Amino acid sequence: MSVLMVNESADFSTLKELLGVTDGNLASHAKALEAENYIVVEKQFIGKKPNTSYKATKSGRQAFTSHIDALENLIRKT
Numbered sequence: 001m002s003v004l005m006v007n008e009s010a011d012f013s014t015l016k017e018l019l020g021v022t023d024g025n026l027a028s029h030a031k032a033l034e035a036e037n038y039i040v041v042e043k044q045f046i047g048k049k050p051n052t053s054y055k056a057t058k059s060g061r062q063a064f065t066s067h068i069d070a071l072e073n074l075i076r077k078t
Helices: 012-019 023-035 058-077
Strands: 009-011 039-046 049-056
Touching: 009 012, 012 023, 012 049, 023 039, 049 058
Parallel strands: none
Antiparallel strands: 009 049, 039 049
């Protein structure tokens, strides 16, 4: 199955809201994903406000697709 990733990138606030997690929880998971080279973190200022956005790397997209495929296979077997 081919997994479609809807957005090219997402900012911290958007991800926090979509996932329903705390600032610290999101930051620690993002740090772990960045360490595995699954995401790229981009920090910038928009006006005077800091803005952090996250973008999946090629290896991150591949890992995500593999994970979804494994879950689908597990579901089919049950």
